[in-house]
Amino acid sequence: MSRPADEELRASDPSDFSFMNHSCDGEVATTTKNYSFENLDARELRSMCVDGNGKTEKLVNKIDLGSATLYTILEFRNIQSTDTHADRD
DSSP states (O other): OBOOTTSOGGGGHHHHHHHHTTTOOSEEEEEEEEEEETTEEEEEEEEEEEETTEEEEEEEEEEEOSSBEEEEEEEEOSOOOSSSOOOOO
16 A cells, blocks of 8 residues: 655554454454564554454554555454363363
């Protein structure tokens, strides 16, 4: 996705979260984290939606490529609670 080269990577966070959570009809929780490496800036955006369909988590990494941003998106749907432990043989 193209963007002005002088715009901070975090400037698009509100629209990114809006896109990530547009289909959530319940409660949403979000977090962000900066990653800085030599000559590479990146951000991690996480969101969790809890609604009548269960719990969905999304993890987005966005990487500053100068005049463009590279996005990777992972989505985990219908996540089971970790309150109960799976039977182990």
